[in-house]
Amino acid sequence: MNLIPLPAFSDNYIWLLQHEGRAMVVDPGDAAPVSKWLKENKHSLDCILVTHHHADHTGGVATLKSEWHCEVYGPANEQLPFVYHPLRQGQLVSWESLSFQVMEVPGHTAGHIAYWAQPSDQDPLLFCGDTLFSGGCGRLFEGSPQQMLQSLDHLAALPGKTRVCCAHEYTLSNLKFAMAVEPHNDALQSYKLHCEQQRSQNKPTLPSLLSTELAINPFLRSRHVSVMAAVKGFAPSTSNQEADIFANLRLWKNEFR
Secondary structure (H helix, E strand, O other): OEEEEEEEOOOEEEEEEEEOOEEEEEOOOOHHHHHHHHHHOOOEEEEEEOOOOOHHHHOOHHHHHHHHOOEEEEEOOOOOOOOOEEEOOOOEEEEOOEEEEEEEOOOOOOOOEEEEEOOOOOOOEEEEEOOEEOOEEOOOOOOOHHHHHHHHHHHHOOOOOOEEEEOEOOHHHHHHHHHHHOOOOHHHHHHHHHHHHHHHOOOOOOOEEHHHHHHHOOOOOOOOHHHHHHHHHHOOOOOOOHHHHHHHHHHHHHHOO
């Protein structure tokens, strides 16, 4: 079973899984790159997973559904502009030999969900949309800092070998901020060099590994002393409450240039 990132727009990835002539895709904001790949590789599309309602994740779904008559799954707590199977925390979606566990991860949007699966002979897969990025997390458009912190805690509890399939190539920008937060983090410095090499060769930095993110991502490390101290340097009025620290870390990232 092969995992393929299809570039879309300026920095999106539409994740495609293929196996023996069949394919599923995650968050197809644009139908064109998906249809092009399917036709060139003589595959049929029979499943679409959607993490949240934003157009750059849903814009191609209706076209692909009409063309391939595939099943579509998405968050029960959001309005999507097409017919789909609504999913909630703890439900399962099966495709080929995979069984995806549904995780509710509000914060970026109110009803955002993620999908996690353990292939029998490969490292686990996490399709997390815009909740977790390599080196960062999504903006809080509809949820609270407390919700996003809890959502990231749920993702952080997954196995360390989990392949983190984010929906955007934001990694270098995120790592620039992460270096401002933790300039003496050796793992972060090494990972930044690796990602710079990947992008210099026009290769994706993704998927990342969850174990890597736990070592370098300030939004998964907001309880670490070094991150807390950096946040209080940015916003001296920050309290010791976890949600307050996380909120000001996110505010810092929003303003960072």
